[in-house]
Amino acid sequence: MLELNGIRALHAVSATGSISSAAAVLHLTTSAVSQRLAKLEREVGQTLLERHSRGVLLTDAAKLLVDRADKILALVDQTEAELEGHRGAVVGEVSVAGFPTAARGLLTGTLTSLAARFPALSPRVSELEPDVSIPLVIRGDLDIAVVQDWFNVPLNLPPGLSRTELLDDVADIALPAAHPLAARTTVDLAELHSDRWISWTPGSGCYEWLLYTLRGYGIEPRIVHTAGEYATQLALVQAGFGIAVIPRLGRESIPEGVRVVPVQPLLSRHVYAVWRSGGDRRPAIRATVAALSRTARAATP
Structure with a gap:
């Protein structure tokens, strides 16, 4: 039976292009991600990654698995969101990424707000540019991304994402x-x-x-x-x-x-938060988006 940990690790490698980048997104060590991938290879009985000078390439078997994993992880995320929503508690982990100045100007304050209101919640923050964070949200490897676009060059978001405006910078x-x-x-x-x-x-x-x-x-x-x-x-x-x-x-x-x-x-530039549509059924995501909005209102850029 395939374990979700291995599938999520392969998913993250596919989105970021390297094992070390996947480890940063998943908040694991590179060794831990490599171990999960090795276990997944044993489970499927096929090579999934080919090493080369610039990182790793997915084999045909890995691409097939990633394609199926999109549906598997989406269903898992939906089920977890419904269970968490039914319980109504703001608990568990929530992952958030922001481009560098948002990480400094918004995410630190958001973490402080969440810690004061929801001590049982475990947020995890990464500093990522939108071209990296948005695919991770789509794939389900990241819960929320704080992204930007400029007043004269709007960012075209892929379907399947929800958004909320945070501020104009x-x-x-x-x-x-x-x-x-x-x-x-x-x-x-x-x-x-x-x-x-x-x-x-x-x-x-x-x-x-x-x-x-x-x-x-x-x-x-x-x-x-x-x-x-x-x-x-x-x-x-x-x-x-x-x-x-x-x-x-x-x-x-x-x-x-x-x-x-x-x-x-x-x-x-416009700054806003994005997440997978339907993900806000999870109280943890709703609470984090609300905390981002409060921090943004208090910011005076």
């Missing part, structure tokens, strides 16, 4: 203190047409959004430096190497020598 422009516009109360985006830009890493949604947005206002951006962390971006701004878009949610301390100025037109 405004972004400002970070300028070196010596910049000619650093003393302004606001700056027009068109005034930055000749500046050098510091952006997110190429290929990320935010990097593509910045290119799309600036070109939409007639600016061909000169992106000279890229960094995934805002602290690194701000350090580059502080050193005078360019300017950057810095959202307010989860914003770190602004270093000396950097001025953060509001920009016109307003740049903002």
Whole structure:
């Protein structure tokens, strides 16, 4: 008989592309995930994963099992939700993921709220970008994802997901203190047409959004430096190497020598929580979404 632990492990590997990433999502050690996969291979009597230099590839047998697992785990999740809803208690585990600034600006407060109200609940938090977290929610390997899209580039959610709006997060422009516009109360985006830009890493949604947005206002951006962390971006701004878009949610301390100025037109992103439709029959998911909403209302990004 196939055990659900092994199926969930294979599911997570399929969604994330590696055993180590699957371990992070499942809050297990890499060794524990490998052991579950090895046991599953013994149970099915076939090889499920092929190792290569960039991670692992699923065999045909594994792909078949993952396809069936979607239905199996969906039924298990539905049954657990109905049982938990019938009991009415906010207990057990609930897994939540958020992109980095949401993890810092929303999830910590949400954990605090849940701990105070529901001590029998065991939330587990991961820091994941939407392109990783949304497939995990669809597959049932993650309960809730906090995701974002920008005002002019909406995120198309796949069918089968429910959502609730959390907040609109405004972004400002970070300028070196010596910049000619650093003393302004606001700056027009068109005034930055000749500046050098510091952006997110190429290929990320935010990097593509910045290119799309600036070109939409007639600016061909000169992106000279890229960094995934805002602290690194701000350090580059502080050193005078360019300017950057810095959202307010989860914003770190602004270093000396950097001025953060509001920009016109307003740049903002929508932040919301998503979960599998019907999953909110579980009191744990309802309680966590409510806690996210409370934390978002209290936030002042």
